[in-house]
Amino acid sequence: MQDYKTEFPFDITLSEEQQITWDMLRKFAETELRPQARKTEAEGMPSQELLKKIKSLDLIPLIIPEEYGGMGLKQDSVSSALALEALAYGDLSLAMSISIPLLTAQIIAEHGSEEQKGKLLPEFVAGSIFQVGLGINNALISTDSYQSSVTAKELGEEIILDGSKAGVAFANDAKSFLISASNESGECGLYFVNKDQEGLELEEKEFMGLKGTPFSQINFSNCKISCSQKLGGHNYSINYQSLLDSSRIGMSALALGVCQAVLDYVVPYTNERVAFDEPISNRQSVAFLIADMAIETEALRLMVYKSAALKDLDEDFHKQASLTYRFATHHGMKIGTDGVQLLGGHGYTHEHPVELWYRNLRAIGIFEGGAGV
């Protein structure tokens, strides 16, 4: 049974504005991102030229309030999800090189104190999109998702951080980090830490996928910061669960874009690839895998839309976001592995992108805080 209020009818039609943005971003993904995916992965980060093009999409200034130099357009969650899906269709790493700073700017714009916003947001507008590194992913395997593997011990005006955060993107470009930490009363909050802070150490890490984005681990050891470095100010309390849930919808939207890419790749391949004198897609064992891929991709799309729409209504979206993320994690990986399977030995090599998508899709369910809606 439902527990939200809305007068609008059931509908799955893009608004004119959403359609225009979608067409533009999808084209960008196909012509700019997809062709650069292998090169970006080999080099470990996007080229300066490509970054410039990504920045020129103006996705970040769009959501920053006018008083900080942005365009101040309040983006609804459904539109954000659509944008993420369209970009990830090109390449997940490259999509995340924009979705991560975008999420960081969103968090600061929504939760930052006047001082924090005044200092940081104009920098985002000016193009320093990696100035704040976001540290949400936990370094320990079994930490509660809604808690942090970094502890924050509050001692009067001082906060002492201990522990590690993993998967912090573009840490080399960052001047400061915004990291999550759990305090002694079990609340998880976000804290700014300057890069040159004593007790902070960076370690570059490589992963099986998302290789086009440089990632680092941050280790804190008796790292002392001032209580004013808490996001929103000393007494500000953030709904961390809601923040993470929103990011999980974003990650699911990214997964959706990759799943659609896999589907659109295996259809022409299996129609053209001949074995036993006919296209392999004439066989049910192949065709049914593709049918299921199409079914689950469409289902994931509707799950993402519904979660985002619920958030836009200001209704409780925790359960819906959780279900969507579980669905994206499970079926994303299934579609990734079936994509390689359908191409057989060819799919296992770098001649085709399916092995890249396979590796990248494994990040879904593991990487949190990589995209917001």
Add this chain to the structure above:
Amino acid sequence: MIHPLLPNQLQKTQETMRMAAEFILRPISRKYDKAEHEPPLEMEQLNQAAAAQKKQTGVTDDSVKSMDLGGRNLWAVISLEQMCWGDVGLFLARPGTGLGNAAIMAVGNAEQKTKWGKRWAAMAITEPGAGSDSKNISTSAVLDGDEWIIDGEKIYVTDGDRCDCVVVWATLNKNMGKTAIRSFLVEKGTPGFSVARLEKKLGIRASDTATLIFDNCRIPRENLLGGKEEIETDANAAKKSFGGAMQTFDNTRPMVAGMAIGLGQAALDMTRALLAEEGYEDNFGASIHQQTAVQRELEMLEAELEAARLLVYKSAWMMDNKIPNSKEASMGKAKAGRIGNKISLKCVEICSIQGFSEDHLLEKFSRDSKILDIFEGTQQIQQLIVARQVLGKSSRDLK
């Protein structure tokens, strides 16, 4: 606007139908599961509740306003979902409407719709030698003066015993394949038409499943649904003609898929209620390290069910908005049938000896659910339809 959510008014429909399911169907679920072949008289009450709800929401057959209220088909899907949360077998045994009614509305002409639209019509397609390949049926219809003579045997006809009339698929000329297939309305009591036997089944025992025999059965010429007597020889027109008949399925598949969603939800709800008595609580969104195996299992099943539900709602919404939905209807049916069955069987396992026991309805749900993965097109037929559309293949290429 992307808004895959139900407006308040439809949520009210859900609540009302859920109440009806809970207070009218559930108390008699076990009784009619045991007493197979006994018509459940209490079902008249449910019909009254549905009619009152329909009137209240303003959704009537004549005023189909697709964009408000989500339209008539979405309304029907969510109503069915809730009634089947109560009991699928009893829902199918509800007097008044059968699958034949959908066929009359889809292919009948205006006169036929008026004449038979409100009668209780079953649908007879399957034969001992033709199931999923419905174009291969052998039941024949031969015009003799102003009457059609129907001859043949139909099996697995839901409501076949208790209905007022049956929509029968028959061929005008077996050698001409699907082009020659037409549907005919045969009234109960017509000489030459008899119910040969009733099946004993794994589940949905409250619903009657009949074998019908047509032996030199004569019906009026105007009982040919759609009225098209000539056989198309042009290949394209022929394809279109059978496509029209198959379109009935695009309309009924979202309904049957909705039934599977309701059953799946019922199994999950009952499982949670039983587990709660032993201290269970959900833990949505927690990492796998914070969840028990059961919490994780139930979360995944819930996610699968919700995904299937949205596919089904979308296919109904497309119907309401006159968007061709053949692919989406099959997507929803494939997923919902599969997942409804999976959930109900898993729930029996999770609830262990209590799940397996007739003290509760979980074991019944797991028996009832299997048919939803079979009738109105098996999961595999749905996959075939989806695959052909996604891959752009004909039924000759992808068999």
